[in-house]
Every structure is written in C-alpha cells, then in structure tokens.
Amino acid sequence: MVERRKSIPVEEAVQRVLTNAKALEGEEIRIEESDGRYLAEDIVADHDVPPFNRSPYDGFAIVAGDTAAASRDNPALFEVIETIGAGDVAEKEVTNGSAIRIMTGAALPKGADAVVMLELTSEIDGSEGRQIAIKRPFKSGDNISWQGEDTASGSILLKKGRKITPGVKAVLATFGYAHVKVYKRPVVGVIATGSELLEVHEPLEPGKIRNSNAHMILAQIRQTGAIPVYLDQLKDDFDQSFERVSLALDAIDVLITTGGVSVGDFDYLPAIYEKLGAEVLFNKVGMRPGSVTTVAKLKDQQKWLFGLSGNPSACFVGFELFAGPYLKTMQGVTNRFLQSEEAVLSVDFPKSNPFTRFVRCRVKREGGHLYAAPVGLDKSNVVTSLADSNALMILPGGTRGYKSGESIKVLLLQGEGSDKFCL
C-alpha cells in the first residue's frame, strides 16, 4: 500500500539534476531587446578605450612647458586659436603660446600635451575670449585621458554567461554590439494538479482552495529568465493527467507540475512518469519542506520533468533548489545557484529535526552583520510568509535545536547568485 522511497541528500539531488544538463544554443538579438538575457559570447573590445587621447574636462589644450614659470603674479598668456567640441577634430596645431578651447571628450589637438580646466583660466579683459591667462604651472600629460588607458583593443571585456545589466549594456553599446548573442530561453510548461484546486477567479467552496502555486511558479520561472507557459489545472485523474502531460511535452523544454507526487492514493505523477518511460532521478530528498520533490527525465528527448509538492512552501523551495538552477544552466548562466551567506540566527529554534530544513526567513543587515529571523509560523502550508521572506535559512538536520545568536547559513532569494551550490 505505501510506496517506500529512498531518500537522498539535497546536495546529491542537485548533482543529479545538473549532471548532463546543457545550455541551449545561442541566438542573435538586438541590443534593445537584451535586458536580463545571458551572454552566449565573450564581449571583445573592437577598439582602444579611450579610442584617442582626449580631454576629460572643459578647458584649454596647451603646451605644458609654456606654464613652467606661471604664477599668480606672473601668469602665462595664450592666444586662443580654435574652439572644438566633443566629436570635432581640431584643424589647427597647438604651438607655444597658443591654446585651443576644448570640450569634455574632444580629441587632444596636435601639438598639445596638457589640458587646463576652464575654471583655472581667466579671460583677458577686452579680448572677447581670444586671450587667456593661466596662473600656475602644468606638467606634460596633465588632464589627458590616454588612448587605450582603460581597455586595449582585442581584450575580453565580459565573459559569456553574464547577465545583461545596465552596465553591461553600456559596454555592448560602446563596442558596437548592435546585435548580441545570448542563450535561448527555455520554454517551461506549468501544470497544477489537485481536485481541491479552484482557479483564482472562482469563489471558495467547502474543502477547496484556490490554486496559488501555478501563479507563484510562473513568476519564479520568469525570474530565471525562462519563458513560462501556464498549461492547465488538472483533477486527480490518471488518464486525463497522463494525456495532458504527454501532449504538453511536445511544445515545451521543461515541464513543472505541482502536486500529485506524494504517496497519497490520488498522487498520480509517479505512475505517469512510469508510463512515459521517464527515468526518475529521485523522488525523495532528505529535507523539509519539499521531501517528495521528484525529478524525472525523458531519456530520448532530454526533457526534464520537475514534480514539485502541492504544498506552497515545499513547492517554492523545490523550485528554488532544483528547477531554478536547471533553468539557469539551460541559459548558460554562471551564477546559477542561490547565493549562500553566513548569518546570525535571531531567535531560538528549540525543536530538533532529523532532516535539513529550509526555513523561509527575512535577513536584515545591521552594523555590517546579517541577521536571520523566520517569517511567520513555519508550517509548510503558511502561504503569506512566502511574500515576506527574502532568504531561506538552512538548519542542518540533527539531534539538537538551534539557539538565538548561533551562526547559520542562509540562501538569498534576491542575491546575485553563485557558481557553487553550498549548504
């Protein structure tokens, strides 16, 4: 009657999911559409930065030597022979005693070897800008941004796998990437199962609850960069569920189901995996919540099936630990895991538990330290706490509880991610 399952440790479960997981191929898209995507090519400088010697200030380009003896009482005088804006190239050459008025970003004129900021010069009365005075010495090279001092042409600026942020877009634009190669986004289908489920617009009925998992999972999928598709909400019925799941697999890269993976009499997912001929990578993990999280793989098609618990918190945790890193791997993401940090537990957790727990919590920084407090009750059906948590605290299983002030690890939900999975 009761199916006996073999539990494996969380680390091993993550390992099984990611072994043989591969990035999808790349596609070229316009820079305008690239926000939040992941680079599928290294970004290389197509020119020196700065591309020419240029002025970082508004001012005058001069020969520095002319100011060697300049002082308040004995200013050096210059004749202004030309004015150039950013984007212009001076027609004239700077020679001793002459200066070219130059704007921020403009190329250093020939002959000049220093720039003097506008505010350190004064106009000679009555010259109408044609003559200026400088009252202190400047050295050759002062206030010049040298060609290539930031980056030399040909150097790798950004490695593939990086997320395209505003700063990355600035780099792409600077180096002429009007199109950029990014990893394709996997299409992820979501099916919620459970005869107790109502759609969000339906009024409550005795014994029923509204389907919150599908909406949550769709948003979690979107956060990874993948494309979520809500397929269906199914009753606990084997034939209908089998048909819907088989059909779904044609159109998508990954299928995520919620519910139906436990050992209840109406939990049909295990039987569906079997009938599909899918290889079950694991169906029990040594953790709370989410111990029934099941991951299976269609052998020939390289399609993964994630069977998450129907319990909202278990569903959330199962997604973040297993499905999230897998979807990021498909997009070539380097930092595919939740970022793990040390924190100080700010309440007692007296009850021991043989299993590793992932407790929804809020972390707060104070005085450079990170403090973690659980959010709400930690019953795994408490849905409101999911909105308030910004991390999962990891409480390794064992025979003792945990005390306020102890150092623990937390997984940050909104962090930058990590390239290693660390518990």
Added chain:
Amino acid sequence: MVERRKSIPVEEAVQRVLTNAKALEGEEIRIEESDGRYLAEDIVADHDVPPFNRSPYDGFAIVAGDTAAASRDNPALFEVIETIGAGDVAEKEVTNGSAIRIMTGAALPKGADAVVMLELTSEIDGSEGRQIAIKRPFKSGDNISWQGEDTASGSILLKKGRKITPGVKAVLATFGYAHVKVYKRPVVGVIATGSELLEVHEPLEPGKIRNSNAHMILAQIRQTGAIPVYLDQLKDDFDQSFERVSLALDAIDVLITTGGVSVGDFDYLPAIYEKLGAEVLFNKVGMRPGSVTTVAKLKDQQKWLFGLSGNPSACFVGFELFAGPYLKTMQGVTNRFLQSEEAVLSVDFPKSNPFTRFVRCRVKREGGHLYAAPVGLDKSNVVTSLADSNALMILPGGTRGYKSGESIKVLLLQGEGSDKFCL
C-alpha cells in the same frame, strides 16, 4: 564666459527632487501580467487560512481517544470507512473505532479530532485496506491545520507599495485577486545629446564615440519598473535640441537627457530649460562624479526633466541617486532608495577630495561581513567598470583619504531598496 553655479549637498538635491513628487494613479490589471509591478491597494484576506480544519499529511482521521492505550504490543485497531482526497468532503462521520483515509489538504471529517500519518499506521493483513493498526497514542488536535490559524478573514496581508514577487503572487492567487490594482508606470523618454556620438551600429570615426549612455539609461529605467522610450540622439545644436525636447514632452511623463548640462560652450540644456520656462531645482551637486546633474520641472505640467552628465559613470550615478527614486515614487514604491549598508573598505584611497565621492565598487560578503573594493580605475570615463560594479561606495568629502580596513557606507545596486535615503 563661465557660468557660475551654486552647488548643493546630495541630500538636499534628493529632497528637492522628491518634494511634491506624487504616485501616478492606479490601474487594474490581470494577475498574470502583474510580475514586478507595485501594489496600489492593500491586499486583504477574503477568507480564513486554512479555510477549514484540514490535514497537513496523508494519513487517517480518527478519534484520538481511541489510541490512548495503544502500544507496539497492543495496537489500536480501526475500520476504514471512507477515503477522501484533497477537495473532497467526507460523507461519513468518524466515530470510535472508525477511521477515514485522508489525503494532504483534505478537510477534517466530522467527528475526527486527530490525523495519524500514513507511515505510522499499518494495514491489517488480508483486510485489503479496510482495517489498520496504530501502535502509539495520539492527542486530540494532533496533525490538524486549524481554520484561520495562519490568517483570519479580513486581515491586511500586504500593504500597498510592495513589489509583486512570486511569493506576493501566491498570496494574490490564494485570496482571489484575479485582478489587482497596481500603480501606472511612467513613460520616460531618453534623449542623448553630443555631436561626438555615433549610434551603436556605426563604425568608429576620429574624435567620435558610440552612444552607450542611452542604452544604459533605458535599462536602468526598465529596472525601476517604468517604461523607457528612446527618442533621439542629437547634435550639439540649440534649435534642433529645443524643438526635439519640446516635442518629446507631450508624449511622456519624464524626460531624461544625457550630456549638454556642463558649462562647455556646446552645452545647450541650461538654455533649453530656460526657454521652456522650466524651474531648475538644481544644476550643481556637491558630489563626484555627476556634479553637473541638473533637474528641472515644468511648472504647469508637473513634468520633470533630468539632465544627466554625458560621462557614463556620472550618468549612471546621477540616474541612481535622483531619477531612480523619482520614478519609483511615481509608482508608489515604498523602498524607493538604494539600500545603504556598512562595509569594510578593502583597499587604500589615499587621495583626499573636497566632494563626496560615489565610487563604483564590488561588494563581497565573507564570514558575515561586507567588503568593498573599487572596480577598475576610478576615472569617470571608464565604461567597463559599470558592468562589474554591484554597489557604489560613499566616500564623504574632506581633507583626508581613506585606509583599507576602515568602515564605510555602500549603496547596493541590486538590493531590496530602502524607504530612507541615507548617506
């Protein structure tokens, strides 16, 4: 010749931008389209959670008293009179000696006052599931999720101003918010100015650089939740720029320009603000980079104009400090400022500076502490460092430099934000 401007402190500049800034009105959208938007209404529970007494486990609903004397050698026996799945309501009542097989999430049947997990029961041989044995005592109330124990009907679950995350969506779905009221998103036009600018697809020319600021700013705008619109790239020409800016103002809520706000001869933005009759809130801020950041306001139309520097780093910082919080205010966001944290400086910064500096840096957590190191050279024209920084370190102006190991403040670029502006 040189326009003299009055510099104001950063805090005062932020204050001037946000005084009288208001949230746009709300709009109802479908839950499916609500990811990343900001709640314009408090979310209220329309029912108790759980909505009925239910079982958190697969198992059997019984009268607890029947197990009072149960032991390994003397198990309590039960007749299984019905089986209910989640979503079903039992037809029968549990009486002494009877049990109803119950799945996770199903409503507790009448008469039952405890649930025993499936794995703590055993089937009587040959009974074909009709009889079970329980080998230890259970108390009244064991393994029941009580109606309302999580949340009582009518209570406020989430306050307006919150960002819609996966966890928030779970709450919305649970409480029947098929439609949710969110703040409208401001439409933000971007115009890049500078005769030196080439479009990203154009080959480099002497004295010219590609326009990276517009692409960066568009991505920064998108990150705030607002709708970015790239309008144009303009030469340093007063008439053309004035016409384009005037025209743009009709179609947008906010205009962001890059370049043209300095005191160079080709910096026309100040003159454009004047001709538009805009009130200049400030045009010089006591900070580096970004000291020329200018913010103006069209008096009658309540339209803000942000004039950011044409220098990429100054442009980035000017956006994050002033435009970002303003765009978030328009969307009713509570945590509209960059989150400020204490960090340990991990290199020397020997040079003193009279102005508060915002240095692009990378923060790293180690052993619960936050360490900050500047990214690349800190010349404000170093564009690659923008891609690598995840924070801005704040180095207050003064007569001394900073030493490795000193405690400083950083503003996190990817944090959760803060409701206060703290330097």
